[in-house]
Amino acid sequence: MFLVRVIFSVSGEVVSTIGGNSGRRRPGPGSTTFAARTVTVPATHDGRRLDKYLRSQLKGVPATLLFRLMREGRIRVNGSKVKQNHRIAGGDELTLPTITVEAGPSPRPVARHLVDAVKNAIVHEDERLIVVDKPANLAVHRGTGVDAGVIEALRRARPDVPDLELAHRLDRETSGLLMVAKTPAMLRHLQEILRDREHEIDRRYLALVEGAWPDDLRVSHAPLQRTSRATIAAPGSRGGQRSETHFRVVERHGGRATVIEARLLTGRKHQIRVHCREAGHPIAGDSRYGSPGFNRHVRGRGITTMMLHAHSLEVPLPDGGVLHLTAPPPKEWEQF
Known part of the structure; x- marks a missing residue:
């Protein structure tokens, strides 16, 4: 240090x-x-x-x-x-x-393989915005124990774009669509929507969860509260943050597992993961909120990542248009 x-x-x-x-x-x-x-x-x-x-x-x-x-x-x-x-x-x-x-130790340079991986993961770019299909187990930014993440790799790859900034976050374990603003004006636009006009943006995730998800379980309003170690569902708590997730069954695997689509109406930390656990159907591969037994089961099928993927994004643009992108889940999911 x-x-x-x-x-x-x-x-x-x-x-x-x-x-x-x-x-x-x-x-x-x-x-x-x-x-x-x-x-x-x-x-x-x-x-x-x-x-x-x-x-x-x-x-x-x-x-x-x-x-x-x-x-x-x-x-x-x-x-x-x-x-x-x-x-x-x-x-x-x-x-x-x-x-x-005063000069101190310089941060470690961003590894070339990371720069190449992030460049290859770009699924959309225009004069205001880059969207990356982030691989699972890649952090979005540098932090404790993490030398570099998506944003550092992009800045290394695109030194000609001085104002690259993350518009939002994805958990390190989550894969899928991640927005990076190229201009301060676009960053403000996206952050305003995410903060004050969440109903205008459509963010959908695919997840493999344990058990048979009930057809009538379509919405979770469980308020969420952050602690020093995790996010917890806090029904009835005055300190809980309002949260809302809509669910839809996509595919059933007998009674053992279900692929669901989760649409975020709010964007709380670990929201989908906690709502799934609270419903009794934790996400496969979730080391923090998941089921140890079910996690062992999916690892036995050759799956080493958490099965939560940001697969669809629909966001209004400053000029009145709408950007709609989709990204299929990682090929590893095919092993289940």
């Missing part, structure tokens, strides 16, 4: 804020300095959150430092102190102090 040392200056004084001892100091060799300046927000970033904009422009500066500078009023919008979730507008004037990030 290492500490990143960050230095910022106001009125010419340089102060160490992370790592080392506080005090006046000169930037060290190999450091990166962002000079104090006033920035005019381009119209293409109109409506974007301030913290998201700053992180896209000040690459390598820890989010914790940016939050502190905003909280202390050292970063201002049109001369005023604002919160990190403030939404900027085209033409706003941002006042930034000098920020210097």
Whole structure:
């Protein structure tokens, strides 16, 4: 583990804020300095959150430092102190102090095989959007124990597109359609739909679940609550988040298993997985919410992944059109 040392200056004084001892100091060799300046927000970033904009422009500066500078009023919008979730507008004037990030260990380069795998998984691309058919067991982004994910591989593959951002998430174990915005305007459009107009987007998943799914079990409204380790169904709990999943039987395998289609009406963490478990029909291969016995059964059939796949996506576009994509489940499913 290492500490990143960050230095910022106001009125010419340089102060160490992370790592080392506080005090006046000169930037060290190999450091990166962002000079104090006033920035005019381009119209293409109109409506974007301030913290998201700053992180896209000040690459390598820890989010914790940016939050502190905003909280202390050292970063201002049109001369005023604002919160990190403030939404900027085209033409706003941002006042930034000098920020210097001293060099630390560089992140590991993205492996070539991962870059190639993600490039080959692209099923749609236009001037605003990339959609990837994400393989199972591939993270969407870098994190603890994960050197790189889909977004890092795409950025390596497409250095000519500076604003690539995930529009949403898929669990690492889940395969299927994943949207990546190429422009800030498209990112805002998709996030607004996912946050405030979920009824306008149609996201459907295929899943193999244990047992015979009842024909009359078509909707789950079980509220969900996140804990430190998992998401749980929390009926009657005031802390539970509203959630809604619609189900349809696609194919039956006797009484042992059923292929279902699940349509998300809300997008809570692990929503389909928890709703299936709560219904008594956990998803095959789900190591967190599944049935150990059923998981052993599907592994015996040669299936090594969780059988949950984002197979259909219908999303309204900013120009009034609708993008409709489908992706078949992984070939591994044919073994069941």
